[in-house]
Amino acid sequence: MTYTATQRRTRRGYAVLAVCGVLLAGCSGSSDGGHRTGPSASSASVTSPAGQRGTGVPTVRFTVDPARVPTTPFAALDLVRAVTAGPDSYGPGYIKRPPYESDPAAWPVLGTDCVWRQEPLPGDVLATFTRYSRLPAADSKGEVRTAATVTLHRTAAQADQEMAETLEEALRCPDQQLRATERISGLNSMGSGYGTNGNTSADDYLIEMGTYDDPALGKGATYYIWNQVRLGPVTIAVVLEGGKGFGQGDLLTVQARAVAGMETKVRSELGAQK
Template sequence: MTREWGFALRTCGSVLAGLSVLAACSSGGTERGPSPSPTRASPAPTGSGSSRPSASPAAPAGTAEDLVPDLDETKLPKTAAEARAAIGRIIVGQEVFGPDVVHSVPFESDPGRWPVLGEDCAWQTTGLPADVLATTTRYFHVPPKNGQGRLQLNVTVTVHHSREESGWETARAMEEVLRCPDQRLRANEQVKSLWGGVLYQGEQMNGWSEDAFNERGKYVGAEGGGPYLYIWNQAQFGPVTVAVAGKGAAGFTDKAIETVVIQGASRMMQHAEQEFGKAAG
């Protein structure tokens, strides 16, 4: 992403520290921790399912980038069909979040639509921009029970033509927070008091991605009221961005929401690096 936005806000080290811990766990082959980004206001779904604690100690010198493989240019998709196939291998299902999480209805976004944040700070959708080969958002939730509300989760994978294009996606995500700290997702949903930050690979324990963007604020929805925690984690590897959004609800702690968001983001980044990274050795 562009360095101009990268220096604007750098305040999300705690969440990224958690991602780094997950990345470390995945180095043995287990688990690792989109213009505008899809999304805080993901395209209207179609199909069959819906929709920064204290900083940790710095990583030892020379280890912050060890978990990010080199990009293998020969593996990169050249067509939309190839990109959609790769997304199918990168994106996660509800099993990654635990037994309480189920598909929403509808389950997946329209693959031909792209979210855009208007001048009025309201999200709308348009056709795919020229720099996007393919994108998919999936929608999950935890059904309300025992006094808890409906916790919502969105996961998104986007494949661009190049690393430069995916970097610009991250830059635009940062610009959107600076321009619109209060945003309307849909007619009955809002996020307020947003703030965000970017960490490049090697900064503040970001050893898990080339660029990591984190957005945080308060979610207010017609169904469950609020405000509750809203969190969006996005990461880049080569031409790919992966992202997870969590919309809080009654009865869920901020820590619980952060945990499931990090689980999804780290697993998809692991999949992306396996898909397009050079083999070790």
């Protein structure tokens, strides 16, 4: 049976609810390892409507202006490039991580063996684009890796289906292989539609948490946090991996800042004029 994102959003959320209070702009409203941010990276506060999340003050729900939505892959790629976050979206000290930008013709797919692979772009996607960044290790703290992805689907219904499929991935594969030496484990996910769990910004909101392990970053697992939102036919995803010495709340705050910034850009590019 196939479920929509709305039908699936509470099936795995219990473990994440406890951390939503520290997410600030995020839970109240996704790594370069997997989901739609892809396993193609190396080792292969913003003032905006999103900033209102969690305050109990509803924001104006996003309304797409159909005339402003690209209809060709070329124009769609220009849009997602303009929106996708780079190092300056996360905070001081973040830099580009090679390869800095993804292959826009590739699409990550989680196989039945819970291993991520690259496949050609599906027909329902006009364009998708990822930028990879990192906060280098310094003092006693380890490296933090980030990836931000923006995808423009042909329809809002197709974007909603991506959200639904992403929620289901954590259910069927709580442990996933990103690349040869990189794994995420113990995944839990939660979704919130507009107007639920403090989400007064996006049409739909997902958060996924677990642990990330890469021997190249040192011994032991670190936090893995992935967040994705949908605004009409657009999905926005940000993932943070590691690093040692960073608390979960620290990473959630950084992630929320990047997501909010991209939401603001999407609203500016595609929103109906009021």
